[in-house]
Amino acid sequence: xxxxxxxxxxxxxxxxxxxxxxxxxxxxxxxxxxxxxxxxxxxxxxxxxxxxxxxxxxxxxxxxxxxxxxxxxxxxxxxxxxxxxxxxxxxxxxxxxxxxxxxxxxxxxxxxxxxxxxxxxxxxxxxxxxxxxxxxxxxxxxxxxxxxxxxxxxxxxxxxxxxxxxxxxxxxxxxxxxxxxxxxxxxxxxxxxxxxxxxxxxxxxxxxxxxxxxxxxxxxxxxxxxxxxxxxxxxxxxxxxxxxxxxxxxxxxxxxxxxxxxxxxxxxxxxxxxxxxxxxxxxxxxxxx
Numbered sequence: 001x002x003x004x005x006x007x008x009x010x011x012x013x014x015x016x017x018x019x020x021x022x023x024x025x026x027x028x029x030x031x032x033x034x035x036x037x038x039x040x041x042x043x044x045x046x047x048x049x050x051x052x053x054x055x056x057x058x059x060x061x062x063x064x065x066x067x068x069x070x071x072x073x074x075x076x077x078x079x080x081x082x083x084x085x086x087x088x089x090x091x092x093x094x095x096x097x098x099x100x101x102x103x104x105x106x107x108x109x110x111x112x113x114x115x116x117x118x119x120x121x122x123x124x125x126x127x128x129x130x131x132x133x134x135x136x137x138x139x140x141x142x143x144x145x146x147x148x149x150x151x152x153x154x155x156x157x158x159x160x161x162x163x164x165x166x167x168x169x170x171x172x173x174x175x176x177x178x179x180x181x182x183x184x185x186x187x188x189x190x191x192x193x194x195x196x197x198x199x200x201x202x203x204x205x206x207x208x209x210x211x212x213x214x215x216x217x218x219x220x221x222x223x224x225x226x227x228x229x230x231x232x233x234x235x236x237x238x239x240x241x242x243x244x245x246x247x248x249x250x251x252x253x254x255x256x257x258x259x260x261x262x263x264x265x266x267x268x269x270x271x272x273x274x275x276x277x278x279x280x281x282x283x284x285x286x287x288x289x
């Protein structure tokens with residue numbers, strides 16, 4: 001009996017390893033496809049009272065990913081958040097894979113049916129090419145493309161400024177962020193203003209110096225792998241233990257919000273870092289928490 005039991009041990013071990021591998025594969029699949037709605041409430045002393053409680057859904061780095069047919073799981077998650085505005089902060093498509101037919105049109109139309117949508121390019125749009133055509137496609141489906149320009153948003157009798165810049169991968173002669181910031185101040189004085197800028201890693205030494213009250217970015221993918229006590233394991237530039245990859249930060253009097261994003265580029269994958277539909281609720285410093 002003892003010899004018979006020993007013969008069975010390799011088979012049992014193999015079955016256990018196979019079961020563990022299958023469970024790990026299922027977890028990684030779920031970790032890369034199950035959308036997580038995450039909530040954030042930054043507080044600003046200069047926020048106009050009419051924007052206290054303003055709810056913004058921030059989506060970034062889709063990289064041509066489908067979440068259900070026609071991205072219905074994504075639009076359902078956004079609709080449930082009941083946003084006042086939706087910000088798309090770049091890398092809607094991916095440079096290393098062809099977007100499914102009708103991807104940009106379907107995604108844009110689904111989101112624009114929920115709330116006003118504002119979009120800026122990321123590095124992948126420019127690497128993939130046909131950016132002017134993509135911008136026209138999004139505009140035709142109700143999305144406002146902020147390519148180095150700004151608009152006013154109104155809520156409850158108050159107004160703020162929303163600016164957006166094209167990614168540095170864009171045209172060499174494009175208007176620099178510093179010029180956009182100067183134009184905002186020239187036209188409005190010292191308004192409360194938000195800047196949509198794809199690259200999170202440019203915040204500490206550049207975007208935080210522009211004077212925006214809030215900068216909204218993507219690009220960091222949450223550091224790809226989220227480990228305890230870290231801000232991610234690997235940056236999208238392939239450096240170890242990056243910062244400014246997910247959530248709220250502050251530097252030089254400016255607040256940064258970075259979404260972990262939704263998709264993956266090329267052969268990358270997420271670990272302990274589910275796709276994120278971020279809900280940012282603006283709070284006035286004078287409001288009760």
